[in-house]
Amino acid sequence: DTEVTQTPKHLVMGMTNKKSLKCEQHMGHRAMYWYKQKAKKPPELMFVYSYEKLSINESVPSRFSPECPNSSLLNLHLHALQPEDSALYLCASSQDRSATRNLYEQYFGPGTRLTVT
């Protein structure tokens, strides 16, 4: 199984709503990531989890709250979002960092397309 799955595929939420994005992988990867991608732009790193611990937060606003309940799951909790937060949210994973290639190769899920109204 070389797949990263994300749910839901599409999400429309109001600015006062609370919702969560889910990501799952069963490849035994120990690093997981959240990226945000706007149309015609590159993915922008938001968070890095390594061995279920948050290791990088790219100064993301607190209305985005990540959670890594176990080594296979990654959640992104959303609250009081703004319309400019509308984007494709991508989850990715990679193997442990012991091999050089693993630093470069990340497996991406299909993303959740989020619209904030």
Add this chain to the structure above:
Amino acid sequence: GQSLEQPSEVTAVEGAIVQINCTYQTSGFYGLSWYQQHDGGAPTFLSYNALDGLEETGRFSSFLSRSDSYGYLLLQELQMKDSASYFCAVVTFRENDYKLSFGAGTTVTVRA
């Protein structure tokens, strides 16, 4: 700060060769990676360069020169299915962990 520059668009015909250049300026540089993303799809890993030189993976090759802060992705025997966005991405070590930072992307259009 950090910057990665790559051309915004490239158009070529089937069977041709395309080279996508990437110049970078960043601290904590570890290596260069390349990803492909089709419209509506997820980024997929193509190649990486941890050391100077050429890495060949089938029709795709990638090159790195650390002294020039420069790399490129070479797409050979272009096929229609190669129409996609291609991102160079630097791997840096900062804040006690490794991270991937993507360039703006190059849209490759393959014509018949």
